[in-house]
Amino acid sequence: MSASRHPIALRLERQVGEGTRLLATVMALPLIDGIFTALIVAGAVSDLLGMVEVGLLIFGGSATLAVVLAEMEGSRRDRIKNVLLVGALVVPLAALQATIAPTIASVLDMVIFERFAALVILAIAAKTASATVGEYLPRPSVIIGLGLVASFRPTAFEFGFVADPMFVVYGTGAAVVGVAFALAVAGLGPWLRGNVDIDRFRFGSAVALGVLPLTILEVGPITGEEPLALIVLAVTGLFAFNPEGAMDASSEDADAAAATDGGDPDPDADDPFEEDVEDAVERVDEEESSAPGSPEGDRAPWL
Numbered sequence: 001m002s003a004s005r006h007p008i009a010l011r012l013e014r015q016v017g018e019g020t021r022l023l024a025t026v027m028a029l030p031l032i033d034g035i036f037t038a039l040i041v042a043g044a045v046s047d048l049l050g051m052v053e054v055g056l057l058i059f060g061g062s063a064t065l066a067v068v069l070a071e072m073e074g075s076r077r078d079r080i081k082n083v084l085l086v087g088a089l090v091v092p093l094a095a096l097q098a099t100i101a102p103t104i105a106s107v108l109d110m111v112i113f114e115r116f117a118a119l120v121i122l123a124i125a126a127k128t129a130s131a132t133v134g135e136y137l138p139r140p141s142v143i144i145g146l147g148l149v150a151s152f153r154p155t156a157f158e159f160g161f162v163a164d165p166m167f168v169v170y171g172t173g174a175a176v177v178g179v180a181f182a183l184a185v186a187g188l189g190p191w192l193r194g195n196v197d198i199d200r201f202r203f204g205s206a207v208a209l210g211v212l213p214l215t216i217l218e219v220g221p222i223t224g225e226e227p228l229a230l231i232v233l234a235v236t237g238l239f240a241f242n243p244e245g246a247m248d249a250s251s252e253d254a255d256a257a258a259a260t261d262g263g264d265p266d267p268d269a270d271d272p273f274e275e276d277v278e279d280a281v282e283r284v285d286e287e288e289s290s291a292p293g294s295p296e297g298d299r300a301p302w303l
Contacts, residue, residue, distance in 0.1 A: 023071070026063045027059055027064060027086055028090055033144070035121075038144050042110070042118075044216050050170065055173070055177025056181055057208055060181030060182060061205050062204075064181065068182055069185065083186045087176075087183075094174065095172040107152060109152075109153050114216055121210075122213055128209060129202075201236055204233070204235070204236025207236070209229070212229045
């Protein structure tokens, strides 16, 4: 990746490629690994603040920021269109998993499973912060699978579909928040590249992910209603902001429009074609002056 060495995004880039395909993989990975379902079952997406936290940290976050800024090419309109295509895949899948989450929760011991859900978030935070540490940690899907086995209650098992409309609303909303974050990054891409330190934002996002389990487990005086992860993420955004590197956000669109519309170049700018022609003429003159038929060409080399 050109602008950031994000460990998770780099690993996925080697497997699926760059651009829109990489963004789709990054944003759909919580759905594939079962992380999103685990958070819903653990109650992390049971209110509006939880919806925003999970949307920004799980579907959005530093990996999405790095991919959109470093790997997605084309004009601003092309990037926004590609993000919307990814959102058309992620949002329905998130709604489906939010629909079946209450059925899964009905056969689990939530006290045990919440600990595994917190553990998988800590593992993701460690993988985000350091690729070296991430190599020694198990995959999130493995941790979630162990949590399902450890918390399964055979005596409470009863085949039946359980639905909770609020789970569906907040779960779908979390995916929408993540897609909105990606759209904002795609729209403000030229400005963000000059004003935001991506790697600093990555480390701050890892810290915010590490704080999220505290609200899931309600450690100490934490009741689970405090938006600790959002506060850490907001502070991260402030520290990653670099106003001294500001650039014109319309420059990229202006260049794309000029290339599309065939606009006239700047009259004061040097024409590279004319410079190439002048260099070629000078080279021909030099070759002719040193040719055998020319007065200088017939002169002995020692004269």
